Amino acid sequence: MTEPNYDLLIIGGGLVGASLACALEGLNLHIGLVEAAPLTISAHPSYDDRTLALAQGTRRIFQTLGLWETLAATATPIRQIHVSERGSPGFAHLDSCEEGVEALGYVAEARLVGAALLAKLPTLRNVELLCPARLETVDIQPEAACATVRFSDERTIALRTRLLVAADGAQSPVRQQLGIAALRWDYGQQAVIANVTPALPHCNVAYERFTSDGPIALLPMSENRCAVVCTISDADAPAVMTLDDAGFLALVHERFGDRLGSFQRTGQRQAYPLFLLKSREHARQRVAIIGNAAHTLHPIAGQGFNLGIRDVAALAEVMADAHHAGEDLGDLNVLNRYADWRRWDQRQTIAFTDALNRLFMNPLPPVRIARNLGLLAFDLVSPLKRRFARQTMGLDGRVPKLARGLALSE
Secondary structure (H helix, E strand, O other), X not given: OOOOOEEEEEEOOOHHHHHHHHHOXXXXXXXXXXXXXXXXXXXXXXXXXXXXXXXXXXHHHHHHOOOHHHHHOOOEEXXXXXXXXXXXXXXEEEEHHHHOXXXXXXXXXXXXXXXXXXXXXXXXXXXXXXXXXXXXXXXXXOOOEEEEEEEOOOOEEEEEEEEEEEOOOOOOHHHHHOOOOEEEXXXXXXXXXXXXXXXXXXXXXXXXXXXXXXXXXXXXXXXXXXXXXXXXXXXXXXXXXXOOHHHHHHHHHHHHOOOOOOEEEEOOOEEEEEEEEEEOOOEEOOEEEOHHHOEEOOOHHHOHHHHHHHHHHHHHHHHHHHHHOOOOOOOHHHHHHHHHHHHHHHHHHHHHHHHHHHHHHOOOHHHHHHHXXXXXXXXXXXXXXXXXXXXXXXXXXXXXXXXXXXXXXX
16 A cells, blocks of 8 residues: 655645644644645735734734744734724724733734745745645545646646645635535625725724625724725625725725724725635545635634634644644544534634624614614623624634644643
8 A cells, every 4th residue: 555645735825724834843744735826925816915914813823833023023913993883873992901912913914924934834844845736636545635736837746645634715626626515605795905094093993894885994004004995895896996096095984984084095906706605514534624715704803814824723733632642634533623623613703704794784774773782782791892802812712722822742
């Protein structure tokens, strides 16, 4: 019987797949990382100019992995979060001082997070970078997962691994080839993303404001810039994307209000379709699914990337424990520990983001009154607010070792 080439073969070298490779450093595992795009900042689609809201738990994971020192100089701390609805007096407010943390989260550019990961990957002695290369076929056998990959020079090689990890995005070829079903719901919305500069200082406050046209979020950045995520309908998207800068800034001001004064400057706009995706399975014999391949969320509250990084931390810890115990990393009993651990967090986060979007898009007056009263009550009930803060910081429930600052060998 042919021995597997790898202990783990990660399909997808984006932010989540690369983070998993870094998390498994020091475990004496032979790891392959397959990525279709060249692993360079200019060529990789994951490392673009979008901003990421990094939860406090994600910051701790990156710090444990030795990545945060690079990011700290450019990441902007979120000291407070302000949630409100246009035309209603109710609001909710979270403060890092009340939660006993230096920041509720941080705002970082995706390309800089990617740069930190790309700088670290070549230093990982146990990781073989297979890129640019695309997955051609995958076949699950009792003793190994078999994958055929094609390189950019048309070379094709067959690989065997004890565990195949799908970190290959919402359209996951691994999930599709294995016939793993996924629930998908298109919101009929798009997220228009840009950087804007307000007239007044943002004071490190992140804003989530709900309107009848969709939510708009402003996240603090350096040089008093804000990353804006403006949700619009599919029908309105072409008109919004063809607005000149003055027209777009006027739209942002109309949606957001006067809290930061007028908006004076904007950068390049990008639009992304919004949908909810949930994989029916997150593990099966010899296969684990993480990140957007397992769940793609509405960007409301900025939870999607953080959920994927918590997948990384949990799977890495399960792998470390199994490796130290001499267990087969691809055995379903081992992988079910990962799936069982992640189920609660994934379901809760998906339900939270989906429900928020649906609730605040409901135009019925009784619903509007109820949610306004709910915001007021939420702000007054300290235990409820603290639980919500812990969840959004990624520190609720079972917290992985990496998010507690502990190495996987401890």
